Amino acid sequence: MELKNSWLSYTAEQKEELEKINAQYRVFLDNGKTERECAAFAAEAAAKAGYKNLDEVIEKKQALKAGDKVYCVYMGKTVALFNIGSDAIENGLNILGAHIDSPRMDVKQNPLYESDELAYLDTHYYGGIKKYQWVTLPLAIHGVIVKTDGTVVNVTIGEDESDPVFCVTDLLIHLAAEQMEKKGAKVVEGENLDVLFGSMPLEGEEKDAVKKGILRLLKEKYDIEERDFESAELEVVPAGKSREAGLDRSMILAYGQDDRVCAYTSLQAFLDTETVKRTSVCLLVDKEEIGSVGATGMQSHFFENALAEVMNAMGEYSELALRRCLANSKMLSSDVSAGFDPLYASQFDKKNAAFFGKGIVFNKYTGARGKSGSNDANAEYFAKVRSIMEGSNVAYQTAELGKVDAGGGGTIAYIMSLYGMNVVDCGMAVLSMHAPWEVTSKSDVYEGYKAYKAFILD
Ligand SMILES: [Zn+2]
Secondary structure (H helix, E strand, O other), rough: OOOOOOOHHHHHHHHHHHHHHHHHHHHHHHHHHOOOHHHHHHHHHHOOOEEEHHHHHHHOOOOOOOEEEEEEEOOEEEEEEOOOOOOOHHHHOOOEEEEOOEEEEEEEEEEEEOOOOOOEEEEEOOOOOOHHHHHOEEEEEEEEEOOOOOOEEEEOOOOOOOOOEEEOOOOHHHHHHHHHHHHHHHHOHHHHHOOOEOOOOOOOOOOOHHHHHHHHHHHHHHHHHHHHHHHHEEEEOOOOOOOOEEEOOOOOEEHHHHHHHHHHHHHHHHHHHOOOOOOOOEEEEOOOOOOOOOOOOOOOHHHHHHHHHHHHHHOOOOOOHHHHHHHEEEEEEEEEEEEEOHHHHHHOOOOHOOOOOOEEEOOOOOOEOOEEEEOOHHHHHHHHHHHHHHHOOEEEEEEEEEEEOEHHHHHHHHHHHHHHHEEEEEEEEOOOOOOOOOOEEHHHHHHHHHHHHHHHHH
């Protein structure tokens, strides 16, 4: 079964739209390197597009009706947008879902130490990473430090051209004979992912003078004490902006495209859709990379609660109506697919792999080994989704995550399927997934955007 490369099918007008979507996508990537930043970006874009804040709707006891649009942000890290349709809400929702957290290194709660007149920040990696990929790169720090009086200090260091950057050092090759014999998982160990943070001793200090110099700078710049790290969420990410990749500029190289490529295209398709028949929802969630846990992960009830509030404001809420609405819903649960990499062809089943330039990728199931942990979409539902894609000329392909027994992975699909709704996994193909810099195809980004738009309008 041969699928045509999408690039060959575009008109000049489509190419222009493709470039526009990708340029906007890069703005999202450059402004959203953490879940908090992505959530804030989405909320701001929603407000600009005329969405009301659900908290305000609740507080002012406002009524909602068909044609209204609302959004809510939960703990600053998870977002839900609703576009209320003309159909009865009990008939179900069209839901787009993607995650906005990405693999990275989190600063520990007691991170700052000095060793041999160098200051370090100790980190704990987040999500699945090849640790050896995160050394010697310019790194930035994004996040918040919350003081005991409730003040939230926002931190972004390393993105502005004039900012300093950080790095994790690695052993020079001349002394690495022993290191180079180690297995990949042990070449760089988790406890060694400490960020080099300073080297200038504070004058007049005898002990830990470099650390003291750092603490003085932190006090001057952010008015924080060492213990304030205890209530901080500081994320260490690759420094720098997204770039076009390839001489033909057909790809994008950027940090955090898993899963922001799906999050952005879902959000943009959602915001670009004026009115809908079925009430539509766009969910951008946190904590997928560590199992969708916590209050801001998909396993939390925040979405169910928000939906209950929306139905209540519509005068449609009852426990039964809520359950019917959820069970009658259909969802595209979007997360990236491992793009087929000719350099590592042996790890893929080429007939069931995701290729650049072949459109959005559908995974009927994910999981590991014997589909363990998978949602495994219903054939009837996937046929329906195919017909939506074909009806809107969206390029799509189907794939599995690598060869059977090569590994595996999960998404948020199985959690939403607990409501009894139809869910299928989909997303764009990514090369070097979970590496500091990941690659996507611009044409797939465009097809994803088209796919989400078609799905909401169905
Ligand atoms: Zn993902």
